[in-house]
Amino acid sequence: MNRVTLILAFTALPAVAGEPDALALERLVRQDCGSCHGLTLKGGLGPDIRPAALSHYKTDTLKAVILDGIPGTPMPPWRPLLSDSEAGWIAEYLLTGESP
Amino acid sequence: MKPVLRFIKNSAPTEGIRCQILAMAIAVLATCSTPQALRAQATGDLGLVVERASGSLLVVDQSDRASIGRITGLGDLSHASLVYSPDERFAYVFGRDGGLTKVDILAQKIVRRVMQAGNSIGGAISDDGRLVAVSNYEPGGVRVFDTDTLEMVADIPTGCKTIGLVDVPGTKFVFSLWDTGETWIADLSGDAPQITKIPGMGANPYDALVTGDGRTYIAGLFGEDHLTALDLWQEHPKPQTILPGYAKGREGLPVYKMPHLEGWALAGHDFVLPAMGQHEVLWVDARTLKETGRTATHGQPVFAMARPDGRQVWVNFAHPLNDTIQVIDTVTKKIIHHFEPGPGVLHMEFTPRGHEVWLSVRDAGKIMVYDTGTFEKLREIEAESPSGIFFTARAHKTGL
Numbered sequence: 001m002n003r004v005t006l007i008l009a010f011t012a013l014p015a016v017a018g019e020p021d022a023l024a025l026e027r028l029v030r031q032d033c034g035s036c037h038g039l040t041l042k043g044g045l046g047p048d049i050r051p052a053a054l055s056h057y058k059t060d061t062l063k064a065v066i067l068d069g070i071p072g073t074p075m076p077p078w079r080p081l082l083s084d085s086e087a088g089w090i091a092e093y094l095l096t097g098e099s100p
Numbered sequence: 101m102k103p104v105l106r107f108i109k110n111s112a113p114t115e116g117i118r119c120q121i122l123a124m125a126i127a128v129l130a131t132c133s134t135p136q137a138l139r140a141q142a143t144g145d146l147g148l149v150v151e152r153a154s155g156s157l158l159v160v161d162q163s164d165r166a167s168i169g170r171i172t173g174l175g176d177l178s179h180a181s182l183v184y185s186p187d188e189r190f191a192y193v194f195g196r197d198g199g200l201t202k203v204d205i206l207a208q209k210i211v212r213r214v215m216q217a218g219n220s221i222g223g224a225i226s227d228d229g230r231l232v233a234v235s236n237y238e239p240g241g242v243r244v245f246d247t248d249t250l251e252m253v254a255d256i257p258t259g260c261k262t263i264g265l266v267d268v269p270g271t272k273f274v275f276s277l278w279d280t281g282e283t284w285i286a287d288l289s290g291d292a293p294q295i296t297k298i299p300g301m302g303a304n305p306y307d308a309l310v311t312g313d314g315r316t317y318i319a320g321l322f323g324e325d326h327l328t329a330l331d332l333w334q335e336h337p338k339p340q341t342i343l344p345g346y347a348k349g350r351e352g353l354p355v356y357k358m359p360h361l362e363g364w365a366l367a368g369h370d371f372v373l374p375a376m377g378q379h380e381v382l383w384v385d386a387r388t389l390k391e392t393g394r395t396a397t398h399g400q401p402v403f404a405m406a407r408p409d410g411r412q413v414w415v416n417f418a419h420p421l422n423d424t425i426q427v428i429d430t431v432t433k434k435i436i437h438h439f440e441p442g443p444g445v446l447h448m449e450f451t452p453r454g455h456e457v458w459l460s461v462r463d464a465g466k467i468m469v470y471d472t473g474t475f476e477k478l479r480e481i482e483a484e485s486p487s488g489i490f491f492t493a494r495a496h497k498t499g500l
Contacts, residue, residue, distance in 0.1 A: 031444070031462075032419045035357045038196060039152065039178030043219060044237060045261065045278065045306065045358065069354065074306075074322055076354035081420055 020089040022099050029090060036074060041094075046074065051097040062091040143188040146205055147449070147491035149460065149467060150193075151484040152178045157193065158467075158483050159208055162451055162458075162491055165469050165479040169208040175199040181222045181488055184495035185247060186229040191490070192247065194223040194234055202250060205492070212250045216243055224267040227498070231288055233273045235265035242275055244288060254293045256286055264308025264319055264361070266499045268332055276305040276319050283308075283319065283330060285337075300339045301328045306376075309361040310499035311386070318342070320361050320376060327373065329389055342389045343373070343382055352377035353400065357418035360403050368430055372413045374401035381415060383433060393433045398424050403447065406430070407472055408454040416445045425459065427475070437475050441468050449489035460486035 030039055036046035047053065054062065066087040069077035078087065092100035146168075149158040155177050159169040174180075176197035183192050190211065193201040198217035203210050219238035225231070231253065233244045241257035242265060260279035268274055271289040276282065281301045287294040303323025310317045310332070317330040317337075326344045330337040359374035370392055371384045381404045383393040399421030406413050413428040422444055427437035444462030451457070456478065459468045462485050469479040494500045 032356060034178060035419070038176075038219070040176060040197075044179065044196070044221065045263075074304075074355065074358065076356055078354075080354065081356075 020083075020086045022089070025086060025089055026093065026099065029093060033090075049094055051095055054095055057091075057095065059088065059091045059095060062095065063087045066090055141206060143205060143492050145492075146188075147458075147489060148182060148191055148193075148203075148205065149458075149483055149486050149490075150177050150180045150182070150488040152180065152462075152487040153485040155195075156484065157182075157191075157203065158481075158486070159205055160458075160467070160481070160489075162456075165456075165481070167467075167481050167483070171203050171208055171210060173210060174201050174203075174213075177487075179221065179487075182490050183223060183225040183232065183500070184490070184492050185225070186495055188492040188495045190247075192223065192225060192232045194220055196220065198236070198238075200232070200234055200245060200250060202247075214245075214250045216245070216252065221261075221263060222265055224265050224273055224499075226267055226271045226273070226288065227269050228271055231271070233265060233267070233275075233286075233288075235262045235275055237261045240277075240279075242273065242284075242286065244273070244286075244293070254286075254288060256284070256293060256295065258284070264305060266308065266310040266317070268310055268314040268317075268498060274308075274310065274317050274330075274332065276301060276308050278304055278306065281305060281321075281323075283317065283339075285332070298330065298337060298339065301330075302326070302339070302341075306358050307361040311366060311371075312498055314498045316386070316389075318361065318371070318373070320359065320373070322358075322376065340389065342384060343391055346375060346382055346391070346394075347378050350378065353379065355400055355418060356420070357400070357402055357422075359401055359418075366406060366410060368410050370430070372404045372406065372428075372430075374404045374415070381413070381428070395428055395433050395435065397435075398426055398438065405448055405450070407457070408450055408452060411454075412436075412472060414448050414457060416448065422446070439475065441470075441477075442466065446487045447489050449491055452491065452493035458489050460489055462486060 037049045038044040041049045067079045069075045145162040147160045155174045156170050156172040158167050161168050175195045178196045180195050191203050198215050198220050200216045201213040217236040220234050220236045223234040231244050233242050240260040244254040246253050258277050260277050262275050265275040273286045283298045283301050285296040301319050302321040305319040306322045308319040315333050319328050325347050326341050329340045329342050373382045375382050380394050380396050385392050399417035401415045402418050404415045415426045423440045426435050429436045441459050442461040442464035446462050447460045449458045457470050457472050467481040467483050467486050
Protein backbone atom coordinates (compact mmCIF):
# COMPACT_ATOMS: atom_id res chain seq x y z
CA MET A 1 0.00 0.00 0.00
CA ASN A 2 1.45 3.35 -0.89
CA ARG A 3 1.53 6.38 1.34
CA VAL A 4 -1.32 8.19 -0.33
CA THR A 5 -3.61 5.22 0.16
CA LEU A 6 -2.61 4.96 3.80
CA ILE A 7 -3.28 8.61 4.45
CA LEU A 8 -6.65 8.35 2.73
CA ALA A 9 -7.58 5.27 4.68
CA PHE A 10 -6.78 7.06 7.90
CA THR A 11 -8.70 10.14 6.82
CA ALA A 12 -11.78 8.10 6.01
CA LEU A 13 -11.56 5.90 9.09
CA PRO A 14 -9.86 7.95 11.78
CA ALA A 15 -10.24 5.24 14.41
CA VAL A 16 -8.06 2.62 12.75
CA ALA A 17 -5.81 2.23 15.77
CA GLY A 18 -8.47 2.30 18.49
CA GLU A 19 -12.19 1.61 18.67
CA PRO A 20 -13.97 1.34 15.32
CA ASP A 21 -15.64 4.56 14.24
CA ALA A 22 -19.28 3.48 13.92
CA LEU A 23 -20.40 6.41 11.78
CA ALA A 24 -17.55 6.08 9.30
CA LEU A 25 -18.03 2.32 9.04
CA GLU A 26 -21.78 2.56 8.59
CA ARG A 27 -21.17 5.05 5.82
CA LEU A 28 -18.61 2.71 4.25
CA VAL A 29 -21.11 -0.16 4.32
CA ARG A 30 -23.91 1.88 2.72
CA GLN A 31 -21.83 3.72 0.14
CA ASP A 32 -19.00 1.36 -0.74
CA CYS A 33 -20.33 -2.12 -0.02
CA GLY A 34 -23.45 -0.57 -1.55
CA SER A 35 -21.64 -0.14 -4.90
CA CYS A 36 -22.30 -3.83 -5.53
CA HIS A 37 -24.81 -4.84 -2.85
CA GLY A 38 -27.06 -1.77 -3.21
CA LEU A 39 -27.45 1.25 -0.94
CA THR A 40 -30.15 -0.66 0.94
CA LEU A 41 -27.96 -3.83 0.89
CA LYS A 42 -30.75 -5.83 -0.77
CA GLY A 43 -28.38 -6.85 -3.56
CA GLY A 44 -27.22 -5.67 -6.98
CA LEU A 45 -24.51 -7.34 -8.97
CA GLY A 46 -23.49 -8.71 -5.55
CA PRO A 47 -25.96 -10.68 -3.41
CA ASP A 48 -28.42 -9.53 -0.75
CA ILE A 49 -26.46 -8.91 2.47
CA ARG A 50 -29.32 -8.03 4.81
CA PRO A 51 -29.45 -9.96 8.10
CA ALA A 52 -31.91 -12.63 6.88
CA ALA A 53 -29.78 -13.42 3.85
CA LEU A 54 -26.62 -13.78 5.98
CA SER A 55 -28.14 -15.73 8.86
CA HIS A 56 -26.15 -18.88 8.00
CA TYR A 57 -22.87 -17.01 8.66
CA LYS A 58 -20.98 -16.97 11.94
CA THR A 59 -19.48 -13.60 12.79
CA ASP A 60 -15.91 -14.82 12.36
CA THR A 61 -16.60 -16.44 8.99
CA LEU A 62 -18.23 -13.28 7.70
CA LYS A 63 -15.33 -11.23 9.05
CA ALA A 64 -12.93 -13.47 7.14
CA VAL A 65 -14.97 -12.97 3.93
CA ILE A 66 -14.76 -9.21 4.40
CA LEU A 67 -11.01 -9.27 5.06
CA ASP A 68 -10.00 -11.80 2.41
CA GLY A 69 -12.78 -11.60 -0.17
CA ILE A 70 -14.09 -14.59 -2.11
CA PRO A 71 -11.58 -15.58 -4.80
CA GLY A 72 -13.15 -16.08 -8.22
CA THR A 73 -15.97 -13.66 -7.46
CA PRO A 74 -16.05 -9.85 -7.50
CA MET A 75 -15.93 -9.78 -3.66
CA PRO A 76 -12.56 -8.09 -3.03
CA PRO A 77 -10.35 -8.45 0.05
CA TRP A 78 -10.82 -5.42 2.32
CA ARG A 79 -7.74 -6.21 4.41
CA PRO A 80 -5.72 -3.41 2.76
CA LEU A 81 -8.30 -0.88 3.95
CA LEU A 82 -9.79 -2.28 7.18
CA SER A 83 -8.40 -3.45 10.49
CA ASP A 84 -9.42 -6.70 12.12
CA SER A 85 -11.69 -4.94 14.61
CA GLU A 86 -13.32 -2.86 11.89
CA ALA A 87 -14.10 -5.97 9.84
CA GLY A 88 -15.52 -7.53 13.01
CA TRP A 89 -17.70 -4.47 13.57
CA ILE A 90 -19.01 -4.66 9.98
CA ALA A 91 -19.73 -8.40 10.26
CA GLU A 92 -21.69 -7.79 13.44
CA TYR A 93 -23.51 -4.84 11.88
CA LEU A 94 -24.51 -6.86 8.82
CA LEU A 95 -25.68 -9.85 10.85
CA THR A 96 -27.79 -7.89 13.31
CA GLY A 97 -28.80 -4.95 11.13
CA GLU A 98 -27.69 -2.52 13.81
CA SER A 99 -24.60 -0.88 15.19
CA PRO A 100 -22.84 -3.31 17.61
CA MET B 101 -52.62 35.18 -32.23
CA LYS B 102 -52.72 35.58 -36.02
CA PRO B 103 -56.36 34.46 -36.53
CA VAL B 104 -57.57 37.05 -34.03
CA LEU B 105 -55.85 39.91 -35.85
CA ARG B 106 -57.28 38.81 -39.18
CA PHE B 107 -60.74 38.66 -37.62
CA ILE B 108 -60.50 42.29 -36.45
CA LYS B 109 -59.21 43.50 -39.80
CA ASN B 110 -62.08 41.89 -41.69
CA SER B 111 -64.76 43.27 -39.42
CA ALA B 112 -67.02 46.17 -40.44
CA PRO B 113 -66.50 49.37 -38.33
CA THR B 114 -69.93 49.08 -36.65
CA GLU B 115 -69.02 45.68 -35.32
CA GLY B 116 -65.65 46.97 -34.05
CA ILE B 117 -66.34 47.04 -30.30
CA ARG B 118 -68.04 43.65 -30.25
CA CYS B 119 -65.19 42.18 -32.20
CA GLN B 120 -62.60 43.74 -29.95
CA ILE B 121 -64.30 42.26 -26.88
CA LEU B 122 -64.43 38.89 -28.61
CA ALA B 123 -60.80 39.21 -29.61
CA MET B 124 -59.82 40.00 -26.02
CA ALA B 125 -61.80 37.03 -24.78
CA ILE B 126 -60.02 34.80 -27.28
CA ALA B 127 -56.69 36.23 -26.22
CA VAL B 128 -57.47 35.53 -22.56
CA LEU B 129 -58.52 31.99 -23.42
CA ALA B 130 -55.37 31.54 -25.43
CA THR B 131 -53.30 32.68 -22.47
CA CYS B 132 -54.96 30.12 -20.24
CA SER B 133 -54.83 27.21 -22.62
CA THR B 134 -51.34 27.56 -24.08
CA PRO B 135 -49.05 28.71 -21.30
CA GLN B 136 -46.20 26.72 -22.89
CA ALA B 137 -46.23 28.86 -26.03
CA LEU B 138 -46.30 32.12 -24.12
CA ARG B 139 -43.75 31.15 -21.50
CA ALA B 140 -41.66 28.95 -23.75
CA GLN B 141 -38.41 27.63 -22.42
CA ALA B 142 -36.00 25.63 -24.50
CA THR B 143 -34.51 22.50 -22.95
CA GLY B 144 -31.33 22.14 -25.00
CA ASP B 145 -29.01 23.27 -22.24
CA LEU B 146 -30.86 21.73 -19.31
CA GLY B 147 -29.97 18.60 -17.44
CA LEU B 148 -30.79 16.42 -14.45
CA VAL B 149 -28.57 15.38 -11.58
CA VAL B 150 -29.43 12.28 -9.57
CA GLU B 151 -29.52 12.87 -5.83
CA ARG B 152 -29.07 9.26 -4.85
CA ALA B 153 -29.87 9.19 -1.16
CA SER B 154 -32.90 11.48 -1.18
CA GLY B 155 -34.56 10.01 -4.25
CA SER B 156 -34.70 13.34 -6.04
CA LEU B 157 -33.47 14.96 -9.24
CA LEU B 158 -31.92 18.38 -9.45
CA VAL B 159 -32.90 20.28 -12.61
CA VAL B 160 -29.88 22.22 -13.84
CA ASP B 161 -29.12 24.81 -16.48
CA GLN B 162 -25.79 24.12 -18.10
CA SER B 163 -25.27 27.62 -19.58
CA ASP B 164 -26.16 29.42 -16.35
CA ARG B 165 -24.23 26.84 -14.31
CA ALA B 166 -27.16 26.78 -11.94
CA SER B 167 -29.69 24.56 -10.30
CA ILE B 168 -33.20 25.65 -11.30
CA GLY B 169 -35.40 23.20 -9.43
CA ARG B 170 -35.83 19.83 -7.83
CA ILE B 171 -38.12 16.88 -8.58
CA THR B 172 -38.77 14.61 -5.59
CA GLY B 173 -40.37 11.24 -4.89
CA LEU B 174 -38.42 8.93 -7.18
CA GLY B 175 -37.59 6.18 -4.67
CA ASP B 176 -34.18 4.51 -4.36
CA LEU B 177 -31.91 6.28 -6.81
CA SER B 178 -28.60 4.70 -5.84
CA HIS B 179 -26.96 3.76 -9.12
CA ALA B 180 -29.80 5.40 -11.05
CA SER B 181 -29.50 6.53 -14.64
CA LEU B 182 -31.85 8.16 -17.14
CA VAL B 183 -32.47 8.79 -20.81
CA TYR B 184 -34.24 11.60 -22.64
CA SER B 185 -37.15 11.73 -25.08
CA PRO B 186 -36.22 12.94 -28.59
CA ASP B 187 -37.79 16.37 -27.85
CA GLU B 188 -35.61 16.74 -24.75
CA ARG B 189 -38.61 17.45 -22.57
CA PHE B 190 -39.10 14.17 -20.75
CA ALA B 191 -36.65 11.98 -18.93
CA TYR B 192 -37.10 8.31 -18.09
CA VAL B 193 -35.40 7.51 -14.82
CA PHE B 194 -34.28 3.97 -13.96
CA GLY B 195 -34.16 3.50 -10.19
CA ARG B 196 -32.33 0.76 -8.39
CA ASP B 197 -35.56 -0.33 -6.69
CA GLY B 198 -37.18 -1.19 -10.03
CA GLY B 199 -38.99 2.12 -10.33
CA LEU B 200 -39.37 3.58 -13.83
CA THR B 201 -40.32 7.24 -13.65
CA LYS B 202 -41.18 9.66 -16.44
CA VAL B 203 -40.47 13.26 -15.49
CA ASP B 204 -41.26 16.51 -17.29
CA ILE B 205 -38.21 18.75 -16.96
CA LEU B 206 -40.12 21.88 -17.97
CA ALA B 207 -42.92 21.42 -15.44
CA GLN B 208 -40.36 19.89 -13.04
CA LYS B 209 -42.67 17.11 -11.99
CA ILE B 210 -43.29 13.39 -12.23
CA VAL B 211 -45.64 12.53 -15.09
CA ARG B 212 -45.87 8.77 -14.53
CA ARG B 213 -44.24 6.17 -12.38
CA VAL B 214 -44.38 2.38 -12.33
CA MET B 215 -42.62 -0.23 -10.24
CA GLN B 216 -41.59 -2.62 -12.98
CA ALA B 217 -39.22 -5.00 -11.18
CA GLY B 218 -37.53 -5.62 -7.84
CA ASN B 219 -33.99 -4.59 -8.66
CA SER B 220 -32.79 -2.88 -11.82
CA ILE B 221 -29.67 -1.52 -13.38
CA GLY B 222 -30.27 1.03 -16.10
CA GLY B 223 -32.10 1.37 -19.34
CA ALA B 224 -32.18 2.72 -22.86
CA ILE B 225 -34.57 4.50 -25.24
CA SER B 226 -35.19 3.32 -28.81
CA ASP B 227 -34.03 5.37 -31.78
CA ASP B 228 -37.62 6.37 -32.58
CA GLY B 229 -38.31 7.44 -29.00
CA ARG B 230 -41.29 5.07 -28.78
CA LEU B 231 -39.88 2.54 -26.33
CA VAL B 232 -37.82 2.47 -23.16
CA ALA B 233 -36.15 -0.76 -22.10
CA VAL B 234 -35.06 -1.52 -18.55
CA SER B 235 -32.41 -3.99 -17.53
CA ASN B 236 -33.25 -5.97 -14.40
CA TYR B 237 -31.35 -8.08 -11.91
CA GLU B 238 -34.52 -9.31 -10.23
CA PRO B 239 -36.41 -10.80 -11.99
CA GLY B 240 -33.53 -11.14 -14.45
CA GLY B 241 -34.26 -9.82 -17.91
CA VAL B 242 -35.33 -6.80 -19.92
CA ARG B 243 -38.75 -5.18 -19.93
CA VAL B 244 -39.85 -2.76 -22.60
CA PHE B 245 -42.36 0.05 -22.07
CA ASP B 246 -44.34 2.49 -24.17
CA THR B 247 -42.82 5.95 -23.59
CA ASP B 248 -46.25 7.66 -23.53
CA THR B 249 -48.10 5.42 -21.15
CA LEU B 250 -45.31 3.40 -19.44
CA GLU B 251 -47.36 0.31 -20.21
CA MET B 252 -45.25 -2.80 -20.69
CA VAL B 253 -45.13 -3.85 -24.35
CA ALA B 254 -42.57 -6.67 -24.10
CA ASP B 255 -41.11 -8.83 -21.37
CA ILE B 256 -37.84 -10.60 -22.18
CA PRO B 257 -36.88 -12.84 -19.25
CA THR B 258 -33.29 -14.05 -19.28
CA GLY B 259 -33.29 -16.04 -16.04
CA CYS B 260 -30.26 -14.17 -14.76
CA LYS B 261 -28.78 -10.75 -14.07
CA THR B 262 -28.86 -8.59 -17.15
CA ILE B 263 -26.31 -5.84 -17.75
CA GLY B 264 -24.91 -3.56 -20.46
CA LEU B 265 -28.24 -2.63 -22.07
CA VAL B 266 -27.89 -0.22 -24.99
CA ASP B 267 -30.04 1.05 -27.86
CA VAL B 268 -28.90 0.62 -31.44
CA PRO B 269 -30.42 1.79 -34.75
CA GLY B 270 -33.37 -0.16 -36.14
CA THR B 271 -35.35 -0.02 -32.88
CA LYS B 272 -33.14 -2.65 -31.34
CA PHE B 273 -31.71 -3.15 -27.88
CA VAL B 274 -28.57 -5.12 -27.04
CA PHE B 275 -27.74 -6.51 -23.58
CA SER B 276 -25.64 -9.17 -21.88
CA LEU B 277 -26.17 -11.87 -19.28
CA TRP B 278 -23.83 -11.88 -16.26
CA ASP B 279 -24.35 -15.55 -15.39
CA THR B 280 -24.23 -17.16 -18.84
CA GLY B 281 -21.92 -14.90 -20.82
CA GLU B 282 -24.38 -14.34 -23.67
CA THR B 283 -25.33 -11.19 -25.53
CA TRP B 284 -28.88 -10.86 -26.82
CA ILE B 285 -30.10 -8.55 -29.56
CA ALA B 286 -33.80 -7.71 -29.27
CA ASP B 287 -35.38 -6.29 -32.41
CA LEU B 288 -38.54 -4.37 -31.49
CA SER B 289 -39.32 -2.88 -34.87
CA GLY B 290 -42.16 -5.37 -35.46
CA ASP B 291 -45.16 -6.48 -33.44
CA ALA B 292 -43.32 -9.09 -31.38
CA PRO B 293 -39.68 -8.86 -30.30
CA GLN B 294 -37.23 -10.92 -32.35
CA ILE B 295 -34.37 -12.16 -30.19
CA THR B 296 -30.93 -13.14 -31.47
CA LYS B 297 -28.76 -14.87 -28.86
CA ILE B 298 -24.99 -14.77 -29.13
CA PRO B 299 -23.24 -17.20 -26.78
CA GLY B 300 -19.54 -17.26 -25.99
CA MET B 301 -18.99 -13.64 -24.99
CA GLY B 302 -16.91 -14.76 -21.98
CA ALA B 303 -17.35 -15.21 -18.25
CA ASN B 304 -19.28 -12.63 -16.25
CA PRO B 305 -19.81 -9.60 -18.47
CA TYR B 306 -20.26 -6.74 -15.97
CA ASP B 307 -21.01 -3.83 -18.31
CA ALA B 308 -20.92 -2.99 -22.00
CA LEU B 309 -20.89 -0.08 -24.39
CA VAL B 310 -21.80 0.59 -27.98
CA THR B 311 -20.05 3.06 -30.25
CA GLY B 312 -21.92 6.16 -31.37
CA ASP B 313 -22.55 4.68 -34.81
CA GLY B 314 -24.21 1.65 -33.22
CA ARG B 315 -21.71 -0.70 -34.83
CA THR B 316 -19.35 -2.03 -32.16
CA TYR B 317 -20.63 -3.49 -28.89
CA ILE B 318 -17.91 -4.15 -26.31
CA ALA B 319 -18.51 -6.15 -23.16
CA GLY B 320 -16.17 -5.88 -20.17
CA LEU B 321 -15.64 -9.21 -18.46
CA PHE B 322 -15.06 -9.83 -14.80
CA GLY B 323 -14.14 -13.48 -15.31
CA GLU B 324 -11.67 -13.16 -18.20
CA ASP B 325 -8.43 -11.40 -18.92
CA HIS B 326 -9.80 -9.70 -22.02
CA LEU B 327 -12.86 -7.89 -23.38
CA THR B 328 -15.19 -9.08 -26.14
CA ALA B 329 -16.46 -7.09 -29.11
CA LEU B 330 -19.33 -7.67 -31.54
CA ASP B 331 -19.64 -6.08 -34.97
CA LEU B 332 -23.39 -5.39 -35.08
CA TRP B 333 -23.22 -4.53 -38.77
CA GLN B 334 -22.58 -8.20 -39.56
CA GLU B 335 -25.59 -10.35 -40.31
CA HIS B 336 -24.39 -12.88 -37.74
CA PRO B 337 -22.17 -11.01 -35.26
CA LYS B 338 -19.45 -13.20 -33.74
CA PRO B 339 -17.67 -12.60 -30.42
CA GLN B 340 -14.21 -11.21 -31.03
CA THR B 341 -11.61 -11.18 -28.24
CA ILE B 342 -9.94 -7.84 -27.74
CA LEU B 343 -7.02 -6.93 -25.47
CA PRO B 344 -6.22 -10.61 -24.81
CA GLY B 345 -4.25 -11.19 -21.63
CA TYR B 346 -3.98 -7.51 -20.72
CA ALA B 347 -3.26 -8.36 -17.09
CA LYS B 348 -1.23 -11.51 -17.77
CA GLY B 349 1.61 -12.12 -15.32
CA ARG B 350 0.43 -9.32 -13.05
CA GLU B 351 -1.32 -9.66 -9.74
CA GLY B 352 -5.00 -8.69 -9.92
CA LEU B 353 -5.59 -5.74 -7.61
CA PRO B 354 -8.74 -5.55 -5.51
CA VAL B 355 -11.65 -3.83 -7.28
CA TYR B 356 -13.72 -1.86 -4.77
CA LYS B 357 -16.04 -0.56 -7.45
CA MET B 358 -16.73 -2.07 -10.85
CA PRO B 359 -15.71 0.11 -13.79
CA HIS B 360 -18.41 1.59 -16.02
CA LEU B 361 -18.34 1.20 -19.74
CA GLU B 362 -21.27 3.48 -20.50
CA GLY B 363 -20.08 6.90 -21.46
CA TRP B 364 -17.59 5.23 -23.76
CA ALA B 365 -14.65 7.19 -24.91
CA LEU B 366 -13.71 7.43 -28.56
CA ALA B 367 -10.71 9.67 -28.64
CA GLY B 368 -9.53 10.24 -32.17
CA HIS B 369 -9.13 6.76 -33.61
CA ASP B 370 -8.90 5.02 -30.27
CA PHE B 371 -11.24 3.72 -27.63
CA VAL B 372 -10.21 4.17 -24.07
CA LEU B 373 -11.31 1.46 -21.67
CA PRO B 374 -10.81 1.09 -17.93
CA ALA B 375 -8.82 -2.05 -17.04
CA MET B 376 -10.27 -4.43 -14.44
CA GLY B 377 -8.03 -5.09 -11.44
CA GLN B 378 -5.19 -3.01 -12.89
CA HIS B 379 -4.56 0.66 -12.32
CA GLU B 380 -4.51 1.68 -15.95
CA VAL B 381 -6.61 2.56 -18.95
CA LEU B 382 -6.26 0.64 -22.19
CA TRP B 383 -6.22 2.13 -25.68
CA VAL B 384 -7.70 0.20 -28.60
CA ASP B 385 -7.78 1.13 -32.28
CA ALA B 386 -11.45 1.60 -33.14
CA ARG B 387 -11.14 -0.06 -36.55
CA THR B 388 -8.75 -2.96 -36.00
CA LEU B 389 -9.59 -3.43 -32.28
CA LYS B 390 -5.85 -3.90 -31.59
CA GLU B 391 -4.21 -2.43 -28.52
CA THR B 392 -2.47 0.88 -29.16
CA GLY B 393 -1.22 1.70 -25.68
CA ARG B 394 -1.75 1.83 -21.93
CA THR B 395 -1.66 4.67 -19.47
CA ALA B 396 -0.91 3.96 -15.81
CA THR B 397 -3.42 5.69 -13.54
CA HIS B 398 -3.77 6.69 -9.91
CA GLY B 399 -6.14 3.84 -9.01
CA GLN B 400 -8.79 1.47 -10.36
CA PRO B 401 -10.51 3.55 -13.06
CA VAL B 402 -14.31 3.70 -12.89
CA PHE B 403 -15.21 6.05 -15.76
CA ALA B 404 -12.81 6.93 -18.58
CA MET B 405 -14.74 9.54 -20.55
CA ALA B 406 -13.56 11.43 -23.61
CA ARG B 407 -14.27 15.12 -23.94
CA PRO B 408 -16.68 15.38 -26.89
CA ASP B 409 -13.89 16.50 -29.25
CA GLY B 410 -11.83 13.48 -28.22
CA ARG B 411 -8.77 15.50 -27.23
CA GLN B 412 -8.84 14.62 -23.52
CA VAL B 413 -9.96 11.68 -21.43
CA TRP B 414 -11.08 12.27 -17.85
CA VAL B 415 -10.79 9.40 -15.40
CA ASN B 416 -12.22 8.91 -11.91
CA PHE B 417 -11.41 6.10 -9.49
CA ALA B 418 -12.81 3.47 -7.18
CA HIS B 419 -12.85 3.69 -3.40
CA PRO B 420 -10.62 4.67 -1.57
CA LEU B 421 -9.13 6.92 -4.26
CA ASN B 422 -12.43 8.40 -5.37
CA ASP B 423 -11.47 11.96 -4.47
CA THR B 424 -9.25 12.28 -7.53
CA ILE B 425 -9.52 13.02 -11.25
CA GLN B 426 -6.81 12.53 -13.83
CA VAL B 427 -6.91 14.05 -17.30
CA ILE B 428 -5.11 12.28 -20.13
CA ASP B 429 -4.05 13.90 -23.38
CA THR B 430 -5.15 11.59 -26.19
CA VAL B 431 -2.34 12.54 -28.56
CA THR B 432 0.49 11.67 -26.17
CA LYS B 433 -1.58 9.27 -23.97
CA LYS B 434 0.05 10.99 -20.98
CA ILE B 435 -1.56 12.40 -17.84
CA ILE B 436 -1.60 16.18 -18.13
CA HIS B 437 -3.58 17.06 -15.03
CA HIS B 438 -4.19 15.48 -11.64
CA PHE B 439 -6.41 17.07 -9.02
CA GLU B 440 -8.63 16.31 -6.07
CA PRO B 441 -12.05 17.91 -6.44
CA GLY B 442 -13.26 16.41 -3.14
CA PRO B 443 -14.52 13.24 -1.48
CA GLY B 444 -16.53 10.83 -3.62
CA VAL B 445 -16.24 12.00 -7.23
CA LEU B 446 -18.86 9.71 -8.73
CA HIS B 447 -19.62 10.99 -12.19
CA MET B 448 -18.66 13.47 -14.90
CA GLU B 449 -20.66 15.05 -17.70
CA PHE B 450 -19.25 17.29 -20.41
CA THR B 451 -21.14 20.15 -21.93
CA PRO B 452 -22.10 19.06 -25.46
CA ARG B 453 -19.11 20.78 -27.05
CA GLY B 454 -16.81 19.96 -24.18
CA HIS B 455 -15.73 23.42 -23.00
CA GLU B 456 -16.84 22.61 -19.45
CA VAL B 457 -17.25 19.51 -17.35
CA TRP B 458 -19.55 18.95 -14.38
CA LEU B 459 -18.41 16.64 -11.59
CA SER B 460 -20.61 15.23 -8.86
CA VAL B 461 -18.72 15.19 -5.57
CA ARG B 462 -21.00 13.09 -3.42
CA ASP B 463 -19.57 13.52 0.06
CA ALA B 464 -19.01 17.25 -0.39
CA GLY B 465 -22.69 17.61 -1.37
CA LYS B 466 -21.68 19.60 -4.43
CA ILE B 467 -21.57 19.62 -8.18
CA MET B 468 -18.36 21.27 -9.37
CA VAL B 469 -18.04 22.86 -12.78
CA TYR B 470 -14.60 23.09 -14.41
CA ASP B 471 -13.19 24.69 -17.53
CA THR B 472 -11.64 21.80 -19.51
CA GLY B 473 -9.04 24.07 -21.12
CA THR B 474 -7.65 25.83 -18.06
CA PHE B 475 -8.88 23.30 -15.42
CA GLU B 476 -10.12 26.27 -13.42
CA LYS B 477 -13.10 25.66 -11.13
CA LEU B 478 -15.92 27.88 -12.33
CA ARG B 479 -18.78 27.11 -9.95
CA GLU B 480 -19.99 24.95 -7.11
CA ILE B 481 -23.65 23.98 -6.98
CA GLU B 482 -25.23 22.53 -3.84
CA ALA B 483 -26.76 19.05 -4.26
CA GLU B 484 -27.72 16.20 -1.92
CA SER B 485 -25.32 13.26 -2.42
CA PRO B 486 -25.14 13.86 -6.19
CA SER B 487 -24.27 10.97 -8.49
CA GLY B 488 -25.17 10.78 -12.21
CA ILE B 489 -25.28 14.01 -14.22
CA PHE B 490 -27.19 13.91 -17.51
CA PHE B 491 -27.49 16.78 -19.99
CA THR B 492 -30.34 16.70 -22.49
CA ALA B 493 -27.93 16.56 -25.46
CA ARG B 494 -27.79 12.82 -24.73
CA ALA B 495 -31.22 12.59 -26.37
CA HIS B 496 -29.61 12.59 -29.78
CA LYS B 497 -26.88 10.08 -29.18
CA THR B 498 -27.01 6.35 -29.77
CA GLY B 499 -26.01 4.18 -26.86
CA LEU B 500 -26.21 6.75 -24.08
